Amino acid sequence: MTASLSPGTEIYPGPVSARPRAVVPDGAIGPTPDVEIVDVTKRFGTVTAVDRMRLAIAHGEFYSLLGPSGCGKTTTLRMIAGFEQPTEGEIFLDGQPIAGVPPYQRNVNTVFQHYALFPHMDVAQNVGYGLRQRKIRGTEERRRVAEALELVRLGGYDKRRTWEMSGGQQQRVALARALVNRPTVLLLDEPLGALDMKLRKEMQLELKALQREVGITFVYVTHDQEEALTMSDVIVVMRDGLIQQMGGPTELYERPVNRFVADFIGTSNFIEATVVEPPDEGRHVAVRSARGLTLRGRVTDDEATVRVGDTVTVASRPERLEVVPADAAAPVGAGITQINGRVQQGTYLGDQTEYRVLTEEAGELIVRHQNAAGAGGAPGVGPGDPVIVRWQRDANLVLAG
Amino acid sequence: MSAPATSVARAPEGASGVDVAHGGVRQKKDRVGSLVEGWLRGHAVLIYAFLYIPIVVVVVFSFNATDRRVTQWEGFSLKWYESVLNDTVVQGALANSLIVATSTAVIATIFGTMAALGLQRAPRWFRAPFEALTFISIIVPEIVIALATLVFFSSTFDILNSLLDLKLRLGFQTIIAAHALFNISLVMLLVRARLSGMDRTHVEASYDLYGTPWRTFWQITFPQLLPAIIAGSLLSFTFSFDDYVITTFVSGAGSTTLPLYVFSTIRKGVTPATNAVAAVMLLITLSILLIGQIAVWRNARRSGQHGAQASVAGMITEQSG
Known part of the structure; x- marks a missing residue:
């Protein structure tokens, strides 16, 4: 277990730093980030879950929000999805402010922690759910559902009941159900938490490969530093609602800026x-x-x-x-x-x-x-x-x- | 796991008398335990006998060929069914009962479900008192509800009739209203139990997948509530169908239901005809229950539920647990 702490993965291939970085400084001219979080604070009563957060999430990258429980990572995710509204500040999706826009009008999809597959629908009905809400039905729906299932290597599983499937398969269905809609950003809320160690490692690599293949921006919430190091282009380390450090896996491991990061990662x-x-x-x-x-x-x-x-x-x-x-x-x-x-x-x-x-x-x-x-x-x-x-x-x- | 023979030396505490599975491997020194167990088992048999023998007797004697002595078996015959089903009074009462029970079930199910959904969204300080009231209305003695509704109806009708020159009086509508009243609570309770046991993330997942609140309700929430709604409507139907106390208070001329009819006939003594009517009522109630059970069961099989969520009875006991 501890052996894996020293990252055999730390030698990250060059492209990570060669690609345009997400850290868009104020006033910088460049492509619009997929998600921009500007001075967002979220308070629940007297508890400040997220504290004046600033974050720009660039297109096509794999972002991880990493931190211990209660650090505000899930709250951030839920604010992007629209399940929570920021107390202060503004979130932009594709350059558009999304305050007050309900979740069902945001071009964002989530893979939930426990998948949240609909028990009364089969696999194909689950995957096609988002399409049907957008009036994509019939042959077009079937084609895209089949395509998405193919993508997560579940071709031919259309008629299966989700509760008959293994954890790993349910995970893939949840992924397909989100990806089939081609969202601007895919949000993942500790989706591998319920899987056993070996399967989790497999899924990590698979998720990363999938992300490269579809080119959709992933925002991945996790408390598992190893998971974040394995998959991410950019890791955002959070604690008590504040961003501690943000950077590629190598950078975070080789140059942690404070004791918390040095201790939390590795x-x-x-x-x-x-x-x-x-x-x-x-x-x-x-x-x-x-x-x-x-x-x-x-x-x-x-x-x-x-x-x-x-x-x-x-x-x-x-x-x-x-x-x-x-x-x-x-x-x-x-x-x-x-x-x-x-x-x-x-x-x-x-x-x-x-x-x-x-x-x-x-x-x-x-x-x-x-x-x-x-x-x-x-x-x-x-x-x-x-x-x-x-x-x-x-x-x-x-x-x- | 090791073989059970080594571990079953003592009956587990709290094991009831119906635990027959390990009977064969019991050992000598557990004689007291097996005595107790045997006694409990016999007890259970007695209880079921006590519950069901009278019903069996009623049904059996409804086929009695006798003309005079109802308790004396004189051979099998369907003549009492023939006479009962050709009796226009019974036909009328049966029709009345079906009308009342169906209307009650529909009204109680719709309003009970809506109330449950409304309460679910309400803040806690608002919800708690109403939940208490719901429970209380189920516990309140039927006779009190009967009296209260009667007083309510007659006094309001008096006022309205004299003020607006109407001709409101007791009848179908008052029976249905009174029945719906106590069955709404029941439906509410069942649906609330199911609602609070539901996974909130399914609703969020639907929102996330572009489902509007309206569509989310019909596509996600409603199908998952359906078993509770079915159970609620079935119970409402059966409770209304066999209700006597409330009905007798708020019924009027021409709205005699089957239970009222049965009660009026036994004053002249129980006849095989009465037995036949009772058997018919039993048949109707059980059929309704069976239909509901099949519906719930099919629903459960589709969404992979087991145990309590897969039966009407389970649905009912689930909320009291």
């Missing part, structure tokens, strides 16, 4: 420190921890101002750290940090072994060792052993937030 080691040298042109700073460990690293947030004396957090990913026996002759090079510690625990995870190492200078550090063939972990390292933990300077992520 696993991180955190070291509290104080800035001792101002940033250079490359925004590298020197910091010192309370226990006197000096580290250098890059400030991840380009917008943050960092001054000498500021308190920051240095994050590092477990797979960027290396653990060797204390007596090993390890060359100390420039930009390498080395500290002594003792192994508390070693957990074999198959492809990796996770060590928890207690160090004097940095507290407990999690180190992930990529296992070589035939080796059950790092050579000569076991629980209770004195070890050296070492890492390159570029593993240090200086979080200003």
